[in-house]
Amino acid sequence: MLGNFTYCNPTKLYFGEDALNGLNAELPKYGKNVLLVYGGGSIKKNGIYDKVVALLKENGKEIFEDAGVMPNPTSDKLNEGVARAKAAQADLILAVGGGSVCDYAKAVSVSVHCNDDPWEKYFIRFEDVSCKIIPVGCVLTMVGTGSEMNGGSVITNHQQKLKIGHVFGENVFPKFSILNPKFTYTLPKYQMISGIFDIMSHILEQYFSGTDDNTSDYIMEGLLRSLIHSANIAVENPTDYEARSNIMWIATWALNTLVAKGKSTDWMVHMLGQAVGAHTDATHGMTLSAVSMPYYRYILPYGTKKFARYAEAVWNVNPKGKTEEDIAKAGLCAMEDWMKSIGLVMNITDLGTTEEMLDGMVESTLIMNGGYKILTPEEIKIIFKASL
Amino acid sequence: MLGNFTYCNPTKLYFGEDALNGLNAELPKYGKNVLLVYGGGSIKKNGIYDKVVALLKENGKEIFEDAGVMPNPTSDKLNEGVARAKAAQADLILAVGGGSVCDYAKAVSVSVHCNDDPWEKYFIRFEDVSCKIIPVGCVLTMVGTGSEMNGGSVITNHQQKLKIGHVFGENVFPKFSILNPKFTYTLPKYQMISGIFDIMSHILEQYFSGTDDNTSDYIMEGLLRSLIHSANIAVENPTDYEARSNIMWIATWALNTLVAKGKSTDWMVHMLGQAVGAHTDATHGMTLSAVSMPYYRYILPYGTKKFARYAEAVWNVNPKGKTEEDIAKAGLCAMEDWMKSIGLVMNITDLGTTEEMLDGMVESTLIMNGGYKILTPEEIKIIFKASL
Numbered sequence: 192m193l194g195n196f197t198y199c200n201p202t203k204l205y206f207g208e209d210a211l212n213g214l215n216a217e218l219p220k221y222g223k224n225v226l227l228v229y230g231g232g233s234i235k236k237n238g239i240y241d242k243v244v245a246l247l248k249e250n251g252k253e254i255f256e257d258a259g260v261m262p263n264p265t266s267d268k269l270n271e272g273v274a275r276a277k278a279a280q281a282d283l284i285l286a287v288g289g290g291s292v293c294d295y296a297k298a299v300s301v302s303v304h305c306n307d308d309p310w311e312k313y314f315i316r317f318e319d320v321s322c323k324i325i326p327v328g329c330v331l332t333m334v335g336t337g338s339e340m341n342g343g344s345v346i347t348n349h350q351q352k353l354k355i356g357h358v359f360g361e362n363v364f365p366k367f368s369i370l371n372p373k374f375t376y377t378l379p380k381y382q383m384i385s386g387i388f389d390i391m392s393h394i395l396e397q398y399f400s401g402t403d404d405n406t407s408d409y410i411m412e413g414l415l416r417s418l419i420h421s422a423n424i425a426v427e428n429p430t431d432y433e434a435r436s437n438i439m440w441i442a443t444w445a446l447n448t449l450v451a452k453g454k455s456t457d458w459m460v461h462m463l464g465q466a467v468g469a470h471t472d473a474t475h476g477m478t479l480s481a482v483s484m485p486y487y488r489y490i491l492p493y494g495t496k497k498f499a500r501y502a503e504a505v506w507n508v509n510p511k512g513k514t515e516e517d518i519a520k521a522g523l524c525a526m527e528d529w530m531k532s533i534g535l536v537m538n539i540t541d542l543g544t545t546e547e548m549l550d551g552m553v554e555s556t557l558i559m560n561g562g563y564k565i566l567t568p569e570e571i572k573i574i575f576k577a578s579l
Numbered sequence: 580m581l582g583n584f585t586y587c588n589p590t591k592l593y594f595g596e597d598a599l600n601g602l603n604a605e606l607p608k609y610g611k612n613v614l615l616v617y618g619g620g621s622i623k624k625n626g627i628y629d630k631v632v633a634l635l636k637e638n639g640k641e642i643f644e645d646a647g648v649m650p651n652p653t654s655d656k657l658n659e660g661v662a663r664a665k666a667a668q669a670d671l672i673l674a675v676g677g678g679s680v681c682d683y684a685k686a687v688s689v690s691v692h693c694n695d696d697p698w699e700k701y702f703i704r705f706e707d708v709s710c711k712i713i714p715v716g717c718v719l720t721m722v723g724t725g726s727e728m729n730g731g732s733v734i735t736n737h738q739q740k741l742k743i744g745h746v747f748g749e750n751v752f753p754k755f756s757i758l759n760p761k762f763t764y765t766l767p768k769y770q771m772i773s774g775i776f777d778i779m780s781h782i783l784e785q786y787f788s789g790t791d792d793n794t795s796d797y798i799m800e801g802l803l804r805s806l807i808h809s810a811n812i813a814v815e816n817p818t819d820y821e822a823r824s825n826i827m828w829i830a831t832w833a834l835n836t837l838v839a840k841g842k843s844t845d846w847m848v849h850m851l852g853q854a855v856g857a858h859t860d861a862t863h864g865m866t867l868s869a870v871s872m873p874y875y876r877y878i879l880p881y882g883t884k885k886f887a888r889y890a891e892a893v894w895n896v897n898p899k900g901k902t903e904e905d906i907a908k909a910g911l912c913a914m915e916d917w918m919k920s921i922g923l924v925m926n927i928t929d930l931g932t933t934e935e936m937l938d939g940m941v942e943s944t945l946i947m948n949g950g951y952k953i954l955t956p957e958e959i960k961i962i963f964k965a966s967l
Binding site for chain 1: 581582583584585586587588589590591592593594595596597598601791792793794796797798799800801802804805808809820821822824825828829832840841
C-alpha cells in the first residue's frame with residue numbers, strides 16, 4: 192500500500208434470491224420518470240422484464256423504454272439513448288442486463304446534459320464530467336464486467352474501429368445494484384464462461400503490475416482461488432447457487448476499485464482484447480482469453496518473480512527443485528490447461544480474425560505503461576500473431 | 580455467498596502520507612462547530628494535534644474539546660461527551676485517536692439528541708437509533724479496531740462490570756477517515772502488537788464459522804497471509820512504511836462489514852476478551868490473544884475441517900501423511916508459535932486475572948451462537964481456567 196489514494200464506493204448492493212425487492216427501498220428516492228434500458232429480448236423471455244415493470248408500476252413510476260443495447264454498445268446507440276432520455280425527462284436510468292447495458296446506461300447518464308459530442312469528450316479526449324448526471328440503477332443479469340459497482344463504461348465506434356473505456360468518478364457509479372445470482376442462470380454457457388474469464392482477467396490485470404508488497408495482491412490471490420473453485424463447479428452444474436453466487440460476488444470485487452488501491456495496474460490484455468473486439472465484434476471475455484496466454488508468455492521474462500508467486504499461490508505449483516523461471520512457466524501452463532478445460536476460446540482465429548486484419552488491429556491497440564514491459568507496435572503484432 | 584444481504588459502505592477514506600490534507604476537502608461540508616475528541620496527551624506530543632487544529636482553523640471552524648477518552652471508554656465518559664457536544668452545538672465530531680476514540684465519538688453522535696439513557700438504550704437493549712445523528716470524522720492514530728469504516732462502538736460500564744459493543748448502521752459510519760500510516764509510528768510496541776492481534780482476531784471470528792463455500796473465506800485467507808507477513812516486518816522495524824501501511828489497510832477491511840457478507844460469524848473470542856477487559860481494564864488486543872488458543876483448541880473438534888483448511892491456506896502446513904485433525908492441530912501450533920514470536924500476551928494471569936475473578940468473568944461473558952460450538956457457562960470457565 193505504498194501510494195496515496197482515496198477510496199469511496201457509495202453503490203448500495205442488494206444481493207441474493209430476494210434482491211429485486213431492493214427496488215422497493217430505492218425507487219421512492221427518485222422522480223417519476225424512469226428510462227428502462229435493456230438489450231435484446233432475453234429479459235422478456237426469462238420473466239425479469241415483467242418483474243421489474245411490475246415493481247416500477249407499484250412504485251408509481253412512468254416507464255420509458257430504451258431497448259436494443261448491443262453487447263458492444265456503439266456511439267451511435269449512445270446518441271439515440273441520449274435523445275430518448277431527454278424526451279423522457281428521465282429522473283432515473285434503470286439498466287436491466289449485463290455489463291454492456293450498465294456501461295451504456297452510465298454513458299447516457301453523463302451525456303444527456305452534455306453540450307459536447309459525448310464520444311469525443313469522454314472516449315477520445317477522456318475529459319471529466321462537467322454537467323448534471325442522471326442517476327443510474329442496475330439489475331444485473333450477466334456477470335463479469337463489474338460495471339454494477341464502478342464508473343467504467345466501454346463504448347465502440349464502428350466508423351473509427353475503436354472500442355474505448357472511460358472510468359468515471361464515484362458520482363457516476365450506480366446508486367444501487369440488484370444482484371440475484373438466479374437471474375444469471377438462463378445465460379448460455381458460452382456467455383457464462385466468457386464472463387468468468389472477464390473476471391479473471393480483471394484480477395490479473397491488476398495483479399501483474401508492480402514489485403512492491405501490497406495487501407491487494409493477497410486479496411486477489413484469494414479471489415482467484417475462489418473463482419477457479421466456483422467456476423469448476425458452475426461449468427459442470429450451471430444452477431449451483433453457491434458457485435454462481437460466489438462468481439457474482441467475485442466479479443463485483445474484482446473491479447470496484449478496491450484491489451487497485453495503492454498499487455500500479457496493467458490493463459494491456461484488455462487493450463489487446465478490445466482491439467480484437469473492435470474489428471470482430473466478438474464476445475468481450477473471449478477476446479481476452481484468446482490473447483492472454485501469448486501476452487503473458489511474452490512478458491514473463493520481465494516479471495518472473497510475480498509469475499512465480501502466482502504459480503504457487505493460485506495454481507499450487509510445487510516449487511521444489513525448480514528455478515523461479517520454471518515455477519513461473521509451470522503456473523502459466525496450469526492456467527492454460529484450466530482455460531481449455533472450461534471451454535474458453537484460446538485463439539483469435541476462432542473469433543474471426545485473419546492475418547490481413549492484424550495491422551489494423553495493432554493500430555487500434557492502445558499501449559499501456561503499467562505492466563512489466565511497455566510493448567511496441569511490433570511486439571503487439573508478434574502477440575497477435577501468436578494468438579492466431 | 581448463500582445468504583441474502585445488502586452491502587453499502589459510504590465512508591470516504593484518505594490514505595497515505597498526505598492523507599491529512601483530506602480535511603480540506605471534507606471540512607467545508609459541515610457547519611462551524613467542531614467537537615475535537617481525543618484521548619490522553621499523545622497527539623499533543625507527536626504533533627498531530629497541532630496539525631489538525633491548524634487545518635480546522637484554516638477552514639474557519641470553531642473548536643470545542645473533549646479530551647481524556649480512555650482506552651476502554653466508559654458510560655460515564657459518554658454522558659460527559661454528550662453534555663460537551665450539546666454545549667458546543669457540534670456540527671461535526673472529529674475523533675483523533677485509535678479505535679476507542681472513534682468508537683466513543685460514534686456513541687456520542689447517536690446520544691446527543693437521544694431522550695433516553697444511551698447506555699441502556701444502545702448497549703443493554705440494543706435498540707436502533709431513532710434520533711438525529713451528528714456526523715463523525717476520524718483521524719486514525721492507532722490501528723486495529725476497524726472503527727474508522729464501520730458502525731461499531733464498544734462502551735464499558737464499570738459499575739455493572741460490562742463491556743459491550745453495539746454495531747450501528749451505515750448512517751453512523753464515519754463520513755470520512757484519515758489513514759496516515761506514519762501517524763501510527765510513535766505508538767509503543769505493546770500497543771502495535773496488540774492492534775495486530777485485534778486485526779487477526781477480527782478476521783478469525785468471521786472465518787471460523789459456517790461450513791459453506793464462501794468467497795469471503797478466501798479473501799480472509801489473503802488478508803491473514805498479508806497480515807502475518809507485514810507484522811513480522813513491522814515487529815523488527817516499526818517504521819517500515821510498506822508493512823505499517825499494509826497493516827493499516829488490512830485492519831480497515833477486516834472489519835468494515837465486507838468479509839462477513841453472506842456468511843455466519845462467531846465473535847466468541849471477543850466476548851471472552853471483553854469479559855477480561857471489563858474486570859481488568861487490560862488492553863483489548865491482549866485480552867483477545869490471551870484467550871484465543873484455549874478457545875480454539877476447545878472448539879477444534881467441532882470444526883476440524885475449517886481448522887485444517889486454515890492450517891494449509893494460512894500457515895503452510897504440509898498435509899502429507901497427516902489426518903485432518905493432525906493438520907488442524909498443526910495449524911494452531913504454528914499460530915501459537917507465531918503469536919509468541921511477536922510478543923503477544925498468552926495468558927490472562929499476565930493481564931491481572933486471578934482464579935477468584937473467574938466466576939465474575941464468566942457471568943460477564945455474553946454467549947454467541949455463530950461458532951462451531953455454543954458454549955455453556957461451565958465451558959467458558961474451563962476456557963478461562965486454561966487461559967490462566
